[in-house]
Amino acid sequence: MRTAEQIKAAIEAAMPGAGVGFVTNPSVSEQHSLRLAPNSAVAVARFLRDDLGFSFLSNVTGVDWPDKEVSEKVTLTRTVTKTVDGVDSTVEEKVDETRKRQVPGCLEAVYHLYSVELREGPIVLRMRTGNRTDQVELPSLTPIWRSAEFQEREVFDLFGIVFKGHPDLRRILMWDEFKDHPMRRDYVEPDDFEYEPTAHDEVLTRAVAHQISEAAAGQEGTGHSQ
């Protein structure tokens, strides 16, 4: 049973400059993962399949990491003028200040590999997009492992990662005309759900609000809000 570190070393020995990173998993499961650089991912995947024996790609999924604000405590030294007993004096003072820093978000694709022949696994591969809006392309691993075909379609559908090189990238669970990606953390349900026939409580409030906003917009009913 080879560990993720050994796999990483094997990749680096065969393909210098592949840019494989190591991601430690602090959980008790100890399933550490390898981060692939998108431009060399297909070559690394082919090497994993053909030379290291990882013939079976079990699971493909996406993870959404939205932009987040990180608060950090910084200690600053400031010069303050103070009046003591009617005399102005300048004093140096230490002040704790909380600063906020923006960490840009990304979308991540996660792959779980096993070896049928060597009975090993899982080896976890991860790839990250540039951001969550306009750089959402990642290379598709479907040409290497066919099992990614439907699963990458699902990640495209629900998360919005565009897999370049996928032979048939269409929505799979949502319908073709659907906009937006429901598994993203900041997804907001559209206010067009079918109201209950006997609406009450929260649903009643939403139904009334919906009807008012529809009337204000001068739209025709959607057929759902009788």
Next chain:
Amino acid sequence: MTVTPTLNASSKNKPDGWNRPQVIVPEGDADLLEVAMGPHHPSTHGVFRMDVALDGERVIRLKPVFGYLHRNHEKLAEGMSYLASMPFTDRLDYICPLTNNWAYALAVEKLTGQAVPERAEYLRVILGELTRVQNHASSIGFLIQEMGASGTPLMYAFREREKILDLFEALTGARMMVNYMRFGGCRVDASPAWLDATRKVVEGLPGFSEEMERLLCSNEILMARTQGVGILRPELAINAGVTGPMLRASGVDYDIRKVDGYGIYNRFNFRVPVGDHWDVYDRFMIRLLEIRESIKILEQALKDIPGGPVMDPKAKIRGFRPKPGEAYGRIEAPKGELGFYLISDGGPNPYRYRIRPPSLINLTVLEDMAIGQNVADVVLIFGSVDIVLGEVDR
């Protein structure tokens, strides 16, 4: 011919695109007939559509269409605690709710490091194997039903399934929506009377499997309809992530009960049946043989089951916050590899909750198996995959 697992037997030195469906060019300038089979087709086990292009009777192209039963279970689970998702897992593959419970409990136990008491492990094995028996029996019944043998084999299978569902009801309170397993054990203990009743049902199972084999295996019509139909080559099966009885029917010896030995499976003596013609008949036959092996496991587990608690008294099943990190846990569910992938950010809800559905991934190769076959056989090939739409669409 059985494929012995050797390194890189599967895909090395194959040209790019070898794992794509092999396109057939129709003869002459034939007009293709496009048929939408489904979503309300009696053979589709629910709401599933196949867009088929036909040249006469021959299938030229087949595109499965999913999503009619989609309710975004994964999104719902991210908004609730770990325990609150447990009843929803029953509704994935609703033929086998107990193995779904087990897979989810196993993934959470991997994430938190929670140990499971001995008696609970035995109960899990007993319930998991009973689930496998009733799933395989009814899936064979459905397959024969789709072939046109109206009623009899399906009713034979359902008679046995009903006995097993009665056991589930006696133990968990529900026939199908069981909500039985917990992180670190099981919800309630089995009484001695329940174990006796289970022993009695298990004693009757070999008779049932022999009866099915006598009834079906050498049936001329069944052999004519299924042998040589829907062949799936082992290297493609591995590459396309096919798991469970379908993978083993394609000649690959890979059973997660043996490979991972999760729970206490490495204590039991059982064999892994493997197919050697890779067709629909093999898939049918593998399921019959797996029923036999499951009966063997059941007999051993019912003999050895120890006393003791079924829940670790120190286990926290609600309101716990796993350390940040992630875990992927998988089991050999009756339909294939059922996995749960969980990411914790230290909160009470999972940050990411993903189900690896065997039914969906086994359908990847549906087109490859169907191309070039008659349209009537597509129904059989589809039936031999054995899917449940609750799990495909989630």
